[in-house]
Amino acid sequence: MSKIKPSKGAPYARILGVGGYRPTRVVPNEVILEKIDSSDEWIRSRSGIETRHWAGPDETVAAMSIEASGKAIADAGIDASQIGAVVVSTVSHFSQTPAVATEIADKLGTDKAAAFDISAGCAGFGYGLTLAKGMIVEGSAEYVLVIGVERLSDLTDLEDRATAFLFGDGAGAVVVGPSQEPAIGPTVWGSEGDKSETIKQTVPWDRFRIGDLSSLPLDSEGNVKFPAITQEGQAVFRWAVFEMAKVAQQALDAAGISPDDLDVFIPHQANVRIIDSMVKTLKLPEHVMVARDIRTTGNTSAASIPLAMERLLATGEAKSGDTALVIGFGAGLVYAATVVTLP
Amino acid sequence: MAATQEEIVAGLAEIVNEIAGIPVEDVQTDKSFTDDLDVDSLSMVEVVVAAEERFDVKIPDDDVKNLKTVGDATEYILKHQS
Numbered sequence: 001m002s003k004i005k006p007s008k009g010a011p012y013a014r015i016l017g018v019g020g021y022r023p024t025r026v027v028p029n030e031v032i033l034e035k036i037d038s039s040d041e042w043i044r045s046r047s048g049i050e051t052r053h054w055a056g057p058d059e060t061v062a063a064m065s066i067e068a069s070g071k072a073i074a075d076a077g078i079d080a081s082q083i084g085a086v087v088v089s090t091v092s093h094f095s096q097t098p099a100v101a102t103e104i105a106d107k108l109g110t111d112k113a114a115a116f117d118i119s120a121g122c123a124g125f126g127y128g129l130t131l132a133k134g135m136i137v138e139g140s141a142e143y144v145l146v147i148g149v150e151r152l153s154d155l156t157d158l159e160d161r162a163t164a165f166l167f168g169d170g171a172g173a174v175v176v177g178p179s180q181e182p183a184i185g186p187t188v189w190g191s192e193g194d195k196s197e198t199i200k201q202t203v204p205w206d207r208f209r210i211g212d213l214s215s216l217p218l219d220s221e222g223n224v225k226f227p228a229i230t231q232e233g234q235a236v237f238r239w240a241v242f243e244m245a246k247v248a249q250q251a252l253d254a255a256g257i258s259p260d261d262l263d264v265f266i267p268h269q270a271n272v273r274i275i276d277s278m279v280k281t282l283k284l285p286e287h288v289m290v291a292r293d294i295r296t297t298g299n300t301s302a303a304s305i306p307l308a309m310e311r312l313l314a315t316g317e318a319k320s321g322d323t324a325l326v327i328g329f330g331a332g333l334v335y336a337a338t339v340v341t342l343p
Numbered sequence: 344m345a346a347t348q349e350e351i352v353a354g355l356a357e358i359v360n361e362i363a364g365i366p367v368e369d370v371q372t373d374k375s376f377t378d379d380l381d382v383d384s385l386s387m388v389e390v391v392v393a394a395e396e397r398f399d400v401k402i403p404d405d406d407v408k409n410l411k412t413v414g415d416a417t418e419y420i421l422k423h424q425s
Contacts, residue, residue: 046385235404238388273385 009139010178013132015343016078016143017175019071020310021064022297023055029165036161043165048272052168052298054153061093064171065104065149068306072145073108075343076175080108083175084141086115087131089124089302091331092151093117104147114141121199122268122330123189124148124302125172126338129326130187132176147173148302157202157228159219166271167229168298172306174343185255185339188247192333195239199231199331229331240274240329244337245281248327251337262288263322264312264342268329269294269304289317301330309342318342345424346398351417358393359413362386372414380413390416400424 028051029040043049055064065088073080086108088101101115120127125148132144152167176184203216205227217225248267252259265288267275272294279290293308300307305326312318320342327337346354356370365380376382382390387410391402394416400423402410410416 046383232404234384234388234407237385238392238404241389242392271385277389 007139009137010142011137012179012182012184013136013176014179014181014183015129015174015340016177017072017074017076017343018306018310018313019068019073019075019173020303020307021067021071021171022307023053023059023064023169025054025056026051027054032158032165035158036164038161038165046271046273047166048275048292048295049165049298051296053170055151055169059151059169061090061149061151061171062100062103062107064151064169065100065147065173066107068149068171068173069104069108069145069147071310072173072175076143076177078143078175078177081111083108083110083113083143083145085132085135085144086110086113086147087128087144088115088117088147088149089120089128090117090149091119091121091301092155093149094154101147108145113145120302120334120336121332122270122299122301122304123328123332123334123336125305126187126189126326126328126336127334129174129176129184129338129340130189130336133184136176136178143175143177145173145175147171148300148304148306150301150303152229152299152301155201155227155229157225157230160228160230162233163228163230166299168300170297170300170303170307172300172303172310174306174309183341185251185257187336187338188251188254189336190334195235195333197232198235198239198333199229201227202230203227237271237274239333240270241277241281244327244329244335245278247329247335247337248278248282248325251327251339252325255339257323257325257339259284259288261323262325262339264289264291264318264324266291266305266308266312266324266326268327269297269308270299270330302328304328313342346420348417348421351398351420352413354397355390355394355413355416358390358397362389362393370413372412372417374413375411376413376416377411394420398424
């Protein structure tokens with residue numbers, strides 16, 4: 001039997017740099033209220049959201065990703081040509097083939113980096129980070145770019161008072177590379193497909209084939225509604241707060257980190273009420289800095305964790321070397337939690 | 344041992360007090376969670392989960408929407424507690 005030479009990877013992996021891109025258009029609650037019967041006070045009390053960013057025509061999934069990635073690569077202090085793989089998590093890139101990751105890898109100036117998209121909803125960043133860590137330790141890439149990017153405004157039903165205010169657009173990216181010390185803990189992740197109806201797209205794309213249009217839902221002006229993301233609010237809230245707090249605790253335990261050792265908590269920015277209740281359920285000490293980027297960013301799904309991470313570091317609320325618990329959870333239902341050292 | 348009606352109302356009052364900051368004496372069986380006690384739909388989930396733990400009962404999401412008043416919740420727990 002011939003002997004196959006194994007690949008040689010780094011002992012550990014770490015996040016070396018982070019970057020974000022927020023679209024230029026800031027949308028306050030007043031704009032949302034033009035199409036739903038609600039109030040600024042109601043939106044703030046149920047979600048914590050005051051403003052969100054919506055992408056313009058030129059702020060495409062690729063364009064936002066390239067902006068965010070450029071910052072992450074500069075922050076990591078490497079050259080784009082050193083990147084061996086580009087992993088993009090998104091649910092809002094409407095040209096399904098080819099993967100948007102290939103265009104991003106090319107325009108950033110990588111040297112034919114492996115590039116692919118993944119679909120893991122709001123847990124996408126954690127899924128991508130876990131893949132990146134594996135590639136680096138296994139040796140198939142020295143540096144991996146992980147991008148979470150969404151244009152959820154394209155998948156928002158502006159006439160649905162339960163979700164019209166919730167979603168935002170943006171991109172967040174990290175460069176993951178080799179490390180001599182452990183700097184990304186074990187991932188606690190999984191899926192609960194029996195709850196797939198809790199967060200979903202209203203109508204699958206293939207219903208838009210000619211002949212099916214008559215059965216599609218219409219908006220108030222009689223036009224066929226574009227598919228949107230819909231959710232069962234109370235069920236999602238219960239799962240996110242109580243089940244995900246257990247997952248977050250498991251990630252801390254797996255990394256051997258006690259709440260007292262923790263500096264920063266960066267949960268997926270789904271809803272400020274979920275964040276506040278998770279903090280309470282996890283009994284996090286006062287000194288732990290909690291990301292509440294959702295107030296001015298909205299829920300940006302896969303982009304929310306790297307965007308929040310970048311902002312905490314930019315404002316000085318968190319610093320390089322801090323120990324952070326990150327957890328993403330969403331449509332699937334899927335989840336991923338781990339402890340990382342901040343870049 | 345199963346809780347009595349009085350114990351359930353008192354327990355719910357403590358839970359609502361902790362989650363929504365409503366004085367315990369205001370939490371009476373005829374009070375609506377939403378209209379009288381300022382418990383919105385998300386806080387209601389927290390009340391339900393706390394009640395589940397306290398009274399060893401399962402309250403599925405589909406049943407939560409039927410629990411309009413403290414009396415509704417008390418009756419539900421009395422009937423379903425193990």
